[in-house]
Amino acid sequence: MTDLVVRRLLVDMEAPIERLWCDGDAFRTALLNALSMSFPVGEQFFIDAVRAGFKTLPAVKQAELNDEVQGFIGQEATHRRLHALYNEHLARLGLENRWELRALERLKQFKDTADPRHALAVTAAYEHFTAILSNWLLHRPQALGNRDARLATLWLWHSAEESEHRSTAFSLYRALGGNDTWRLRWFRRVTLLFITDALRQTAHNLRCEGQLWRWRTWSAAGAFLFGRGGLVRCTFKPWRDYFRADFHPKDHDAQASRDWLEANRTAYEPVRP
Ligand SMILES: [Fe+2]
Numbered sequence: 337m338t339d340l341v342v343r344r345l346l347v348d349m350e351a352p353i354e355r356l357w358c359d360g361d362a363f364r365t366a367l368l369n370a371l372s373m374s375f376p377v378g379e380q381f382f383i384d385a386v387r388a389g390f391k392t393l394p395a396v397k398q399a400e401l402n403d404e405v406q407g408f409i410g411q412e413a414t415h416r417r418l419h420a421l422y423n424e425h426l427a428r429l430g431l432e433n434r435w436e437l438r439a440l441e442r443l444k445q446f447k448d449t450a451d452p453r454h455a456l457a458v459t460a461a462y463e464h465f466t467a468i469l470s471n472w473l474l475h476r477p478q479a480l481g482n483r484d485a486r487l488a489t490l491w492l493w494h495s496a497e498e499s500e501h502r503s504t505a506f507s508l509y510r511a512l513g514g515n516d517t518w519r520l521r522w523f524r525r526v527t528l529l530f531i532t533d534a535l536r537q538t539a540h541n542l543r544c545e546g547q548l549w550r551w552r553t554w555s556a557a558g559a560f561l562f563g564r565g566g567l568v569r570c571t572f573k574p575w576r577d578y579f580r581a582d583f584h585p586k587d588h589d590a591q592a593s594r595d596w597l598e599a600n601r602t603a604y605e606p607v608r609p
């Protein structure tokens with residue numbers, strides 16, 4: 337069991353967002369904005385999946401996992417609230433959130449699925465992605481640049497908590513007797529969807545900004561994704577770990593998350609200690 341603290345982040349989400357807020361880099365800005373666009377709908381789905389799975393657990397298991405599940409729900413609810421405010425600024429900048437519409441359409445398939453383990457396997461798969469991307473970012477906060485300290489804090493706080501609750505959905509899936517066949521079947525599907533959705537929305541954001549066909553956008557993207565210390569290069573191995581039969585998200589270290597939370601105590605207030 338993990339102690340998950342819900343934290344109120346002390347940032348001003350009223351102040352507008354600059355167009356190239358992330359280090360003046362068009363690709364990085366567009367990619368992070370794209371991810372933010374997916375959070376309100378995605379994290380609501382995760383909350384619903386965890387809640388529904390938890391309800392079907394036997395009482396003894398519920399007592400065991402209750403605190404962790406409540407912490408997970410509280411953290412994700414806080415993330416989606418702040419990212420909804422972030423996304424309102426993006427809409428004012430003229431960016432169009434197509435990812436959310438596609439996701440809402442796709443999620444309809446779960447409405448008639450009686451077995452809560454499917455939605456949980458999907459949640460565990462996305463949580464693996466968010467955890468490995470978060471861990472990468474916590475080790476490289478400079479990727480966020482220094483033009484908007486508030487957004488840098490928001491991304492690092494979110495990353496720290498994603499890393500912190502990385503095993504909640506997975507543990508619940510296991511507690512409900514979820515098997516590896518479906519866990520991996522959903523993971524493969526989520527991998528394809530996540531990469532496609534993220535790239536499509538990033539490209540659309542760049543198109544909206546008139547940055548899509550610039551050589552500089554893609555040369556910077558190449559270095560960011562595939563260069564030394566690059567995002568894809570560094571997260572490939574942890575991504576692949578999920579295929580191991582004995583894998584558990586706890587196998588991945590979360591020291592960077594603990595370090596950030598410790599070093600940035602003035603950036604947040606615990607709501608549920
Ligand atoms: Fe989150």
Ligand SMILES: [Fe+2]
Binds near residue numbers: 382501
């Ligand atoms: Fe999460």
